[in-house]
Amino acid sequence: MKTDVLVVGAGFSGSVVSRQLADSGKTVVIIDKRSHIAGNAYDTNDKHGILVHTYGPHIFHTNSQEVFSYLSAFTKWRPYEHRVLASIDGQLLPIPINIDTVNRLYGLNLDEEGLKSYFESVRDPRDPIKTSEDAIVNIVGWDLYKKFYKGYTNKQWGLDPSELFASVAARVPVRTNHDDRYFTDTHQAMPLDGYTEMFSRMLDHPGITIRLGVEYQKIRQEYSPKHLVYTGPIDEYFDFCFGKLPYRSLFFEHEHLPTVQKFQQVGTVNYPNEHEYTRITEFKHLTGQEHSGTSIVREYPKAEGDPYYPIPRPENDELFKRYQKLAEKEKGVTFVGRLAQYRYYNMDQVVGAALSASKSILDEI
Structure with a gap:
């Protein structure tokens, strides 16, 4: 099948690039191995009707007016300062x-x-x-x-x-004043109807075809795109030829408390020195939802599982640079995103990188 662009991954990077290219008249097929769009920012109502972040809390904040204005085309915002x-x-x-x-x-x-x-x-x-x-x-x-x-x-x-x-x-500064906000960015807000709805609007374009539950390696032969945008793990793209890049993974333990209206004082409580989990997040703080119960998530870091965080160490950086050199030789392929660029990006940084990548792709094709 022919398409101008095949995009691998329907998270922030892939979705932003897809919309930018489609708005410029290109035909785009975007695929994801998961059964949903929005990547790790995916949110959905649990069976009790509370909007929860399946893969842990995602708090949007940015100092970039360009990024905030861009996303504002696809969502209204709920002002929220995370504590x-x-x-x-x-x-x-x-x-x-x-x-x-x-x-x-x-x-x-x-x-x-x-x-x-x-x-x-x-x-x-x-x-x-x-x-x-x-x-x-x-x-x-x-x-x-x-x-x-x-x-x-x-x-x-x-x-x-x-x-x-x-x-x-x-990433966690030290302050000498009374400011107890976790972030100090100019723009701090949550998508009013949730992240998934924002992504749905972003990908709602006649030039974009979405395929979910498919892996790139299994369908790559089906397409002959003019350009490939890859947002997955860069080492996987090259069949781990230099060995696996280390990532940290997470296990999320979601729980609904039907008789508790408010579980904790703030959105997130960290536990540096007790429990196996690192933190508990209560979603109603983030969304502003009214509900007779509440839903929380505990996060347990682990070594194996879906890749969430590139591990920032010198030897890992050196290994990534070897893959990066291979990537630079790939014709007609753009690598963008936290996994493809092995960077500990915030969401706004991912959007910025995707907007920049889109301009480069349009210059090329």
């Missing part, structure tokens, strides 16, 4: 660490300048900063590092923070 608490020594404390975190944890009454002086007195200066351990102890010292970061990182990645790039820790 997270961490269970530490019997208390629920704000994370990222801020002035209230430190004051409540240690029974202090510091102001902003006092907190800066406190951090200066407890920090363990590191230069250069190479690892996540370096990045944290350099700012807040060892006690806060052990209480908030070390255990969580060990669970999340199966590695010590000293074994991971500093960029991992940099």
